[in-house]
Amino acid sequence: MRRFEELAWSETPRGEISLRRRVEPTLEVDVYEVKLGDEFLMSSLFTVAEIELARLGLAQAKGESLDVVVGGLGLGCTARAALEDGRVRSMIVVDAMPEVIDWHERELLPDAPAVVRDERTRLLLANFFELAGSSEGFDPQAPGRTFDAVLLDIDHTPHHLLHPDHAPFYSVDGLRRLKAHLRTDGVFALWSDDPPDEDFMTLLRQVFGQVDAHVVTFANFLTGGESSNTVYVSV
Numbered sequence: 001m002r003r004f005e006e007l008a009w010s011e012t013p014r015g016e017i018s019l020r021r022r023v024e025p026t027l028e029v030d031v032y033e034v035k036l037g038d039e040f041l042m043s044s045l046f047t048v049a050e051i052e053l054a055r056l057g058l059a060q061a062k063g064e065s066l067d068v069v070v071g072g073l074g075l076g077c078t079a080r081a082a083l084e085d086g087r088v089r090s091m092i093v094v095d096a097m098p099e100v101i102d103w104h105e106r107e108l109l110p111d112a113p114a115v116v117r118d119e120r121t122r123l124l125l126a127n128f129f130e131l132a133g134s135s136e137g138f139d140p141q142a143p144g145r146t147f148d149a150v151l152l153d154i155d156h157t158p159h160h161l162l163h164p165d166h167a168p169f170y171s172v173d174g175l176r177r178l179k180a181h182l183r184t185d186g187v188f189a190l191w192s193d194d195p196p197d198e199d200f201m202t203l204l205r206q207v208f209g210q211v212d213a214h215v216v217t218f219a220n221f222l223t224g225g226e227s228s229n230t231v232y233v234s235v
Contacts, residue, residue: 057189
């Protein structure tokens with residue numbers, strides 16, 4: 001078995017992006033990593049909070065036939081966890097990077113087959129933030145369509161953004177535009193790498209009636225202790 005392998009590489013407007021697989025010597029497990037330039041964007045070592053984004057968000061969704069949007073395909077963890085909820089009847093996964101969609105369609109990632117082979121899934125190459133701010137919304141085939149839940153994991157935090165163009169979304173106007181694409185009692189859930197941010201929760205409360213910040217902890221073998229992420233759930 002190779003201890004390191006670059007599965008895919010390409011040049012993008014934001015720099016070189018690569019998908020790598022390596023053996024983590026401490027745990028003796030395969031680790032899948034995504035690098036954009038010199039920055040590590042994703043790692044399969046720590047996916048607990050990405051999974052909980054789907055579970056915590058959909059736990060607040062009402063109804064037995066849910067239409068879901070996932071913002072950010074990544075390694076596929078959130079999308080796969082959403083599909084494990086039997087109430088989900090359709091899921092659109094929006095990602096702005098054709099390379100990431102290609103990796104899944106070629107099934108280079110462990111979670112890819114469960115996501116792309118599921119008839120409920122549609123992968124959409126688009127800018128999530130542009131769709132969220134538009135009147136047409138997230139489904140080009142049905143402009144104005146509304147959804148039961150939107151699960152978002154793209155930026156590191158509401159303040160640490162992958163691109164400055166995302167900033168207008170994290171405002172009262174931006175969140176109101178998003179809410180217009182949700183059905184009554186629809187859910188918006190967001191992953192963040194930081195502890196709960198009271199300023200951001202105040203912002204969410206100006207748009208949504210109920211706002212909760214869930215701290216998701218997980219073992220971190222690198223530090224020998226625990227690490228945590230935050231999942232905001234707004235209804």
